[in-house]
Amino acid sequence: MLTERRLNILVLALLLAVPLWAWIANEPFTITLATRAVIFAIAGVGLNLALGTGGLVSLGHAAFFGIGGYAMGILASHAQAYTAIFEWPVMLEGTKSMPIIWLVAILASALAALAIGALSLRTSGVYFIMITLAFGQMFYYFMISWPAYGGEDGLSIYVRNGFPGLNTLDPIQFFGLTFVILLLVLGLVTRLRASAFGLALGAARQNEARLRAVGIDPYRLYLLAFTLSGAITGLSGALFADLNRFVSPTMFSWHTSGEIIVFIILGGVGRLMGPVIGAALYVMLEHLLGGVSDYWQIYFGAILLAVVLFARGGLIGLLVGREVAHD
Amino acid sequence: MTEAPVLSLREISKRFGAVVASDKVSLDLRPGEIHALIGPNGAGKSTLIAQIAGTLRSDAGAVIFEGRDVTGLDAVARARAGLGRTFQISSLAMEYTVLQNALLGAAGQAGAAFSLLRPVMKNRILIEAAEAALEAVGLAEFRALRTDELSHGQRRQLEVAIALTLRPRAFLMDEPMAGLGMEGSRAMTEFLDRLRQRAPILLVEHDMDAVFRLADRVSVLVYGKIIATGPAGEIRTDPAVRRAYLGEEDA
Amino acid sequence: MTFVLLAEQVLNGLQFGVMLFLMAAGLTLIFGVMGLINLAHGSLYMVGAFAAAATAAATGSFLLALAASLVAAAAAGALMELVVIRRLYGRDHLDQVLATFALILIFSEGTRWLFGSFPLYLDIPDALSGPVTLPFGIEYPRYRLAIIGIGLAVATALYLLITRTRIGIQIRAGEEDREMIAALGVDISRLYTLVFALGAALAGFAGALIGAIQSVQVGMGEPVLILAFVVIVIGGIGSVKGALVGSVLVGLTDTLGRALLPAVFGLFMEPSAATTVGASLASMAIYLLMAAVLILRPRGLYGSA
Numbered sequence: 001m002l003t004e005r006r007l008n009i010l011v012l013a014l015l016l017a018v019p020l021w022a023w024i025a026n027e028p029f030t031i032t033l034a035t036r037a038v039i040f041a042i043a044g045v046g047l048n049l050a051l052g053t054g055g056l057v058s059l060g061h062a063a064f065f066g067i068g069g070y071a072m073g074i075l076a077s078h079a080q081a082y083t084a085i086f087e088w089p090v091m092l093e094g095t096k097s098m099p100i101i102w103l104v105a106i107l108a109s110a111l112a113a114l115a116i117g118a119l120s121l122r123t124s125g126v127y128f129i130m131i132t133l134a135f136g137q138m139f140y141y142f143m144i145s146w147p148a149y150g151g152e153d154g155l156s157i158y159v160r161n162g163f164p165g166l167n168t169l170d171p172i173q174f175f176g177l178t179f180v181i182l183l184l185v186l187g188l189v190t191r192l193r194a195s196a197f198g199l200a201l202g203a204a205r206q207n208e209a210r211l212r213a214v215g216i217d218p219y220r221l222y223l224l225a226f227t228l229s230g231a232i233t234g235l236s237g238a239l240f241a242d243l244n245r246f247v248s249p250t251m252f253s254w255h256t257s258g259e260i261i262v263f264i265i266l267g268g269v270g271r272l273m274g275p276v277i278g279a280a281l282y283v284m285l286e287h288l289l290g291g292v293s294d295y296w297q298i299y300f301g302a303i304l305l306a307v308v309l310f311a312r313g314g315l316i317g318l319l320v321g322r323e324v325a326h327d
Numbered sequence: 328m329t330e331a332p333v334l335s336l337r338e339i340s341k342r343f344g345a346v347v348a349s350d351k352v353s354l355d356l357r358p359g360e361i362h363a364l365i366g367p368n369g370a371g372k373s374t375l376i377a378q379i380a381g382t383l384r385s386d387a388g389a390v391i392f393e394g395r396d397v398t399g400l401d402a403v404a405r406a407r408a409g410l411g412r413t414f415q416i417s418s419l420a421m422e423y424t425v426l427q428n429a430l431l432g433a434a435g436q437a438g439a440a441f442s443l444l445r446p447v448m449k450n451r452i453l454i455e456a457a458e459a460a461l462e463a464v465g466l467a468e469f470r471a472l473r474t475d476e477l478s479h480g481q482r483r484q485l486e487v488a489i490a491l492t493l494r495p496r497a498f499l500m501d502e503p504m505a506g507l508g509m510e511g512s513r514a515m516t517e518f519l520d521r522l523r524q525r526a527p528i529l530l531v532e533h534d535m536d537a538v539f540r541l542a543d544r545v546s547v548l549v550y551g552k553i554i555a556t557g558p559a560g561e562i563r564t565d566p567a568v569r570r571a572y573l574g575e576e577d578a
Numbered sequence: 579m580t581f582v583l584l585a586e587q588v589l590n591g592l593q594f595g596v597m598l599f600l601m602a603a604g605l606t607l608i609f610g611v612m613g614l615i616n617l618a619h620g621s622l623y624m625v626g627a628f629a630a631a632a633t634a635a636a637t638g639s640f641l642l643a644l645a646a647s648l649v650a651a652a653a654a655g656a657l658m659e660l661v662v663i664r665r666l667y668g669r670d671h672l673d674q675v676l677a678t679f680a681l682i683l684i685f686s687e688g689t690r691w692l693f694g695s696f697p698l699y700l701d702i703p704d705a706l707s708g709p710v711t712l713p714f715g716i717e718y719p720r721y722r723l724a725i726i727g728i729g730l731a732v733a734t735a736l737y738l739l740i741t742r743t744r745i746g747i748q749i750r751a752g753e754e755d756r757e758m759i760a761a762l763g764v765d766i767s768r769l770y771t772l773v774f775a776l777g778a779a780l781a782g783f784a785g786a787l788i789g790a791i792q793s794v795q796v797g798m799g800e801p802v803l804i805l806a807f808v809v810i811v812i813g814g815i816g817s818v819k820g821a822l823v824g825s826v827l828v829g830l831t832d833t834l835g836r837a838l839l840p841a842v843f844g845l846f847m848e849p850s851a852a853t854t855v856g857a858s859l860a861s862m863a864i865y866l867l868m869a870a871v872l873i874l875r876p877r878g879l880y881g882s883a
Contacts, residue, residue: 057672119869122876126615126671126815130807131872137804138865145861147854196430196439196447199423203431206420209382210428213418214435214493215406221440254804258679265676295691301683308677309665 044275046232052270055205060136066252068237073247109234154248268314339388366548411495429457432492595829596729604777610816620799626782651782697793814881835863
């Protein structure tokens with residue numbers, strides 16, 4: 001019988017097997033597609049912590065994706081131009097080292113999520129959706145009007161950043177790196193969901209009054225979830241920028257926010273692997289439909305509409321049914 | 328009267344527009360007692376419970392809990408201070424198992440909600456607290472059931488179990504017998520009878536048999552005002568109460 | 579900055595605000611009555627603009643173009659409601675967001691397929707072209723002044739519709755209590771379609787009016803949609819009055835911010851840096867306004883508590 005656990009393992013195995021096959025068959029483009037799917041999956045897993053587990057429908061996660069991207073873009077552009085980011089009060093230089101870039105991306109997006117969350121979580125429901133959307137858009141317009149880092153044109157990074165001991169320019173090695181990060185993020189989120197924090201967060205989504213009655217403040221819980229969620233999505237943004245060796249304000253576009261939600265719904269809301277399956281499906285559809293028609297988004301829109309209206313559990317829901325309560 | 332009350336309401340009021348939902352209500356809950364709050368529908372009982380629990384802010388008056396003024400505290404802080412409430416309409420995490428709901432209370436009580444990485448299902452202390460509470464209300468065998476599969480009565484029991492995990496120093500119970508049926512009501516009555524040893528109970532209840540069997544004292548709320556407070560025997564015969572409330576039902 | 583230039587910017591802000599109101603009023607009504615968040619409202623704005631541009635190109639009449647925008651957007655809105663939206667009323671906000679996001683993809687790509695990727699242009703009619711001289715020697719484009727007038731007229735008409743007519747009473751009843759209006763014997767599903775088509779018509783009308791100032795292109799509705807959300811957050815969900823006040827506030831803040839902030843920073847910074855910092859901050863001004871409102875009044879200026 002296909003249980004959710006078996007499905008999860010199967011999906012991860014496929015996600016690993018396809019690029020390995022492509023490597024042997026010398027199909028680097030397929031590896032790049034798989035890497036794209038893995039990076040989108042990380043973004044989705046991040047959002048799913050807030051949206052799936054906590055019920056916070058954020059339509060502004062592009063902000064964190066973009067901040068992660070620009071963390072990479074700004075640090076690497078200074079490093080490649082041999083200029084300092086600023087010289088006062090302390091000298092701060094750019095870097096081409098992935099681990100440092102990731103750290104900066106995580107911290108910066110967590111900070112932004114903390115600030116946006118602190119404001120947006122004063123409201124709920126449809127207000128929350130509109131406010132997160134608006135704050136995301138604020139970053140988009142800011143990056144367009146701020147000329148220092150390319151403005152509307154964005155920034156190109158000529159050589160992919162480095163990771164100790166790896167040749168990141170080799171597609172399969174870069175894929176491996178992103179895949180390991182996905183596994184680590186999945187591991188972290190699994191732990192979070194199984195903790196008392198995860199239990200309380202899920203309860204907040206189901207019934208806030210219950211949570212208050214047991215002496216737990218939903219606001220603080222949501223804020224922490226939103227911050228962690230933003231940090232994970234920020235990390236994926238840094239990876240995405242490195243995949244393309246390019247960042248632009250499009251990363252901040254609200255379409256990006258919408259797409260991250262789409263990964264979640266295609267796979268299954270609130271499921272651990274929902275965004276992973278959804279992101280893989282999205283990249284496949286994008287590639288296949290894009291090959292059929294220039295107007296592939298019409299078909300994609302129709303598929304999305306059908307999933308929302310008729311298959312609410314996403315692909316996981318179709319395959320293994322309703323989530324089993326764990327004891 | 329020798330012991331100081333655990334909980335006192337001092338002239339608390341709440342109005343919604345032109346409607347006065349509670350009007351200078353004063354009330355004491357003493358150690359070891361069950362104090363029943365009765366009154367016709369729409370008398371403002373649930374409003375009062377919400378004001379005590381902190382989900383509704385009073386317009387005037389004070390709530391004193393264990394000698395401390397908690398009027399300015401919100402529902403979360405009052406729960407942490409030791410007020411355990413059950414809801415009139417079951418307020419549970421329906422997608423969770425029965426055990427998970429009880430664990431939620433145990434985690435709240437232990438202040439563990441921000442423990443991020445330790446698996447809660449392997450936290451012996453919390454699990455034991457949750458299981459003990461389920462055992463106490465007779466839900467132990469249903470621990471692995473999804474909450475939305477419970478019967479109405481079982482949900483009421485789970486409400487009480489969660490309140491138990493909080494180890495509160497006063498219970499606020501809004502109609503714990505509602506929908507329980509004969510057998511369930513009797514079991515719950517026996518249970519509450521014993522529970523008063525652990526902490527006093529402010530009980531809102533419609534089941535008059537249960538009220539007069541359990542309550543040490545009864546307060547009668549009509550149109551937001553307390554019209555009588557006293558030992559159950561006196562209230563039963565109080566002419567004003569009979570006129571305003573019991574009389575209507577008996578007639 | 580001289581008084582005349584400032585007055586001109588204030589009028590620009592007002593004109594922008596009035597257009598935002600046409601978008602926000604429909605959105606807030608739809609949310610207030612049906613409890614639905616509709617991301618595809620910007621698509622209806624686009625439909626109106628394209629219908630107007632196509633009609634103007636075929637007939638050369640601006641009035642016919644405006645009429646076409648109203649009809650096309652209302653029809654598209656009614657169709658959208660009948661086929662998709664009415665399945666979403668009982669659903670949670672996530673489903674509404676995703677389904678209407680899907681509608682955006684379909685509408686945008688469909689329009690690109692029909693009209694191509696190049697922008698269309700809608701000419702200002704001769705009668706409204708050129709400047710007009712206002713008191714104090716302010717010269718202002720006649721067309722933009724007309725937009726302000728039209729917008730205020732629509733706001734007044736909407737106010738009368740909601741306060742004075744049968745349908746308005748039903749709309750207000752729908753905002754108060756959904757079961758109540760069913761009990762009153764109102765055909766709810768017809769009322770919903772009607773409100774949705776009304777909101778759509780307002781959006782399409784705004785699209786056509788703006789289409790003559792800017793170019794008509796795919797995706798033109800989305801920036802306006804997001805600003806309309808900001809307006810609603812500031813004004814309070816469901817409140818048409820809040821939408822009006824919020825629209826004017828947002829319109830003025832954005833326009834004056836862009837005009838004044840670079841000059842303000844120019845007082846103590848070198849000109850090129852002042853332009854940069856001023857422009858960047860101006861792009862954030864309305865969001866900062868929204869944040870301020872959120873801190874002071876989380877339910878918006880006219881939202882119910």
